[in-house]
Amino acid sequence: MSAISLPTSYCREAMSVSASSASPSPEWLPLPRLAKEEMHVAGLCVPCLFHRSKADGCRKGDACSHCHFCSRSEVSHRRKALHLQMKRKEAAQMHQEKQFFWL
Incomplete structure (x- = not known):
């Protein structure tokens, strides 16, 4: 695996969604699957608790900002x-x- 090549600002924007807005702002985009995997390998990910604990998994799927690899x-x-x-x-x-x- 290569080192994480995403700018830090992109990761911060993707990981934080303001609680006041119901819909995400236009500049917020979920991280691509490869970027999430690289963050997981580097130990920088935040595990998704719903993915492993719920019978049907995480309902957000690829739009979830948390790690599904843990x-x-x-x-x-x-x-x-x-x-x-x-x-x-x-x-x-x-x-x-x-x-x-x-x-």
Whole structure:
């Protein structure tokens, strides 16, 4: 697989849709399948929870901005890693607040 060759701005625009608008803006286009696959290989994708957990899969299909290449175990592993990262960040923040409390 080649390195990701998409501009960062294109990826950001494709991954974020404003919640206020019901229909996507004209400049927003879903990422092509090859780009999604390259992001998955690079570990930069966001797994689609509906694709693996629902019986009929993700209803958005190719229009979905999340990754359909991730396996159930990979989704679970990423969720656990994110949870651990949040706990560590929270613990570091609590430690820092305790230090400032006693100054």
